[in-house]
Amino acid sequence: MTAENCLRILNERLSKFDISLETDIVAIVTDGPNVMIKVGRLVCAEQQLCLAHGINLAVCDVLYKKHNYLQDSPTSDDMDDNNDDDHLEDLDCSESGLILMSQNDLAREHIPELTQDENIKELIEKVRKVVIYFKRSPLKNETVLQKYVKIEHGKELSLLLDCKTRWNSLLTMLERFYLLKSCIQKALIDLNHPICLEDVEFELVNKIVDVLTPIKLTVEAICRRDANLCTADAALNFLIKQLSSKNSALAKKIKTCLVDRIKQRRSDNLTGVLNYLQNPRKDEENQLLSELEWHNLFPVPTGFTEKANKEYC
Template sequence: MSETASCSNAQSFVPHDTKANDAKSVWSHYLVARDKSEVAKCKKCNKILQTKGGSTKGLHTHLKTHNSNIVPKRDERDESPEHVPCKQQKIANFFPSKAQNTLEAMLARMTAVDGFTFSAFVKSADLRQLMISNGFHVPRSRETIRSMVLNYQKGIQKNVMEEIQKFHRDGERFSLVFDEWTSISNKHYLNINMFSKSKFWNLGLVRYKCSMTAEVCVEKLEERLLDFQLNLNKNIVAITTDGASTMIKVGRLIEPYQQLCFAHGLQLAIIDVLYKIESRPTTLNEADCDYSDDDFEDLDEDDGLIIYNGSEPVKYTEKNDLNLIITKVCKIVRIFRKSPTKNDALQKYVKTEHNKEMKLILDCKTRWSSLLEMLQRFVLLETSIRKATIDLKITYLQSSEMKIIKEVVSLLQTIKVTIEALCSREMNLHKCDVALHLMLEEIKQNKFSLSRILVSKIIERIKQRRTIMSDVFSFLTNPNNIYEV
């Protein structure tokens, strides 16, 4: 107590620079130390609290336990009865029992959850000694350990199969969500998730060594479902895939209804507008109407940005200007990321301003969300970057260009919130229509000149994915209010 009192007497506190007047921020109830030390002072009870590393957990806890009548307001969408937070599943949840402490169970958990390799149990003397001291006889062969883990996996698969068959006997049918995945060792897999009304199961990764054609995809789906005693055409109601041409053809080859992913459509719309892509027209019914990740891997930064309206290309000067600004941001980020000396010069100002080091983020063209992360971090460290570029004599962005970057961040944040909602497990076609409608209305209200172009591309991509089933579902849910895109 004496240490806290001396701290409060020695330090002076001031309102937070940017969030002091934000009623939704926890900082509206606290003062920060003038000397930028990691402490805060409660405005009501004058208690001094630690905020090491910029953490505000202790501040929130203090408000709830001591000043419950002034807890910051929650976001309005959290108050919505339809908003249910998605509970993140952990890989450990798929094990039969967390209380199992057999050698097989421990080896399986340590490889699947903690990322230990089979060789680690053979080569690590400390790990072996630790397990042996707990009464386990650890094999000295990597293949023996591998066999033990795979045998344990078969037991898990048997339990999953029994659970699925129970749902099947109760008359339930299922839907599938699947996509291709390439490992860091450049091996191709098909990842399959299966859903019922109340539960979902991951059916595992299916390895394939040939080109993933639509026929191969259907074959791998049938083989994996057969492992669980299910039939693709009889037990599966619907599938959800991205808009790649292979996946569209899969939908034509099988009986279950196909729904193309709306979140993937939003990603493609953003890439259409904010990145330079190969000139190619889009149609609603062509099999190649969407781009896969491979279409963006070898893009040159000096390619022209062309957006299609029908079959004739139309160039937009404002988008070309935006692309040049984003290119400038990328170049500045690369300068600091590739040079430890220049990064040290930047981090000196970052630590002074934020009390910790924060690296710049470089985006990936096949992941639009990385663009948002890059620009958000760039805007957050704007002052520090400007000072560092002055010291290093590096050309920085103009104030008008930074204003455009902030507008882009605002637009992408709106889309990010919508995509997170679309990807929640509680989402259905009716809620999807509502979310997309609200997102488009909010973007239209933005006075930024790019908003109009972004809205048109989003509508185009949504129309490629929206089917009569969306109208049917919306009508059955709320006949008086059907949202049209």
Template sequence: MTAVDGVPFKIFCSSESMRKLFGKAAYKDLPKSPNTIKKKVLNKSELLKKEVKKELNDIKTAGIQLAVSLDEWTSARNRRYVNVNVHSPELSEGFRNLGLTKIRGRGTAENCYNILNEKLVYYGLSIQNDISCIISDSASVMCALGRMVPSYHQLCLAHGIQCAVLDVLYKADNTEGNTGITVNRPCDSSHSEDESDIENEDENRFVIEADPSGVIPKLVYKELITKVRKIVKFLKGSPTRMDILNSYVESKSKDTTLILDCKTRWSSLGDMIARFLEFKDAIQKTLIDFKEKTTFSDTEILILKDMSSSLNFINCGHS
């Protein structure tokens, strides 16, 4: 419960309900001191580490090399850590987590390399002889680390997708030479409030064409996402608005909770758009009730459907 759910040690001592629960489960000798419980947890941790060491040593003895994935993480208390995983088909779940190590001082590539090397040595592995590949994101410190290790360095595919989604859908780039994405017919621009609408009645999917009149600049995607986020935040920010939205939803069994995207989690954009499209009619009626002038053209809905379809396809392929 401490390791998986983050339950503090003192709760097992101070909570009468918790102690009764353990008592009914035949754990009559639950310690009354947090320090005693902490020692039990740490002792169990050492036993588990020994099991992992033996498992990795068996793989090493069989002459099978492993892969390593690592990433830097900063806690809410602004403390930085490096997490290390080892991967092999010979492991029961395909990988073993070797745990977090706190970064002391600057988070340089050299510091991360030393942490990685010490972690592997602790488990009886050599970064020179037992590791065939290291996987990380494309942060500059990790790229520098990749140049230091003797094995192959593979940049994380998921992080590459994240960078691509941010570059194509979130960043407005109308500089010269930006080809954007084209559609089968030219499109005219119109504006409602501070957002852009694109008029295009063709029902086909977007295709890459040489015709410059069919280009949809990346600015359109950014403004359209901003427009959806504005509506989602407007509705989620008020229980009254959500109650009215629920009243317009035909199936009361559906989850009408709207989703707000997060730039650091690219798949959340697809979730936000998919949920928005699912309830677009009810959302539009709710906006009318509150005399909101923001509307979505048929072309904007088509663009959103294409975005949702593309992100869902990438998400399924990545999973």
């Protein structure tokens, strides 16, 4: 669909509620493909690219390999639209993030592969094999694994299998797996299972969970119904601080990708002015980034602040 067709459909829908896109809508939030960026150029309203989507893409930039996926041939309208947008960067390019795929895609094995960094791929595949092993054998799960789970936790807690197209489901699987660490080790020994997970591997599982948990919390905060650009900046601030405090290559790589994604999507005019109006005398010494200049990531429009400072003082 072209940007013009998208606007036509949107205007038709809004007209049913007697709402005008030109006079009644102040701002719009979209994801980042070329067609939506062009929509933002064509409307009078301010455009804000989805920050939560940017965070998800940043995680997938690190956790999953980049692939060239087959795409359907574009229509003539799409080709014209793409020619107009050659200078635009597709912020949601499939090569830069995790693809949400249909069953047909899955059947063609268009599934993103985990990165090789820090042996993450091998470890997670091993975790998946253990989870699948107990899920496919209810008898072994009930009589062996759950026996130890009930003793340690006082109730049944099943292992959870992730969906390969959702990184947050990977976090859920690893959280439960680490929680049942000792139970799993005992059960595998009792069953003489060929897979043996050492303590160092469980520590890597915990390290991955430790990195992904604040990311999940940040996405949830940004997606709240009462969230605004100020609270989104605060949530992103929190996330960068958390990642900076973790001494792992995984955290550093995700933070680097996250900073790039934020720069692509954050609206300096909207967010910067709103933050300044909320707290014009913010202590710039108390920043959360040591290796990056604060204003490079969370800038306030210079002309506005200089004028406001003179009037404020």
